[in-house]
Amino acid sequence: MNLSLSYTVYSGLGQKSTMVIYKFPQQFAQGKHSRSIIRWNFRIAVILRCVLHQIQQFMDLFVHITIVLALLSFLS
Structure with a gap:
């Protein structure tokens, strides 16, 4: 299981861009401390x-x- 923190932005034109902020190391998803x-x-x-x-x-x-x-400024 890969854990990553990402942020998705939807533009007005229907385009979607996802930015991965931080990718957690693999050992975070395993072991007894994974829930906390x-x-x-x-x-x-x-x-x-x-x-x-x-x-x-x-x-x-x-x-x-x-x-x-x-x-x-255009109108004046």
């Missing part, structure tokens, strides 16, 4: 997902502001 490690990895994944989602929302806002400023 997987639990902690899940918590880290949830936190990273929230952070990356906020970054993506900020980038969307930045793009919209840039488009509005470009339109305003």
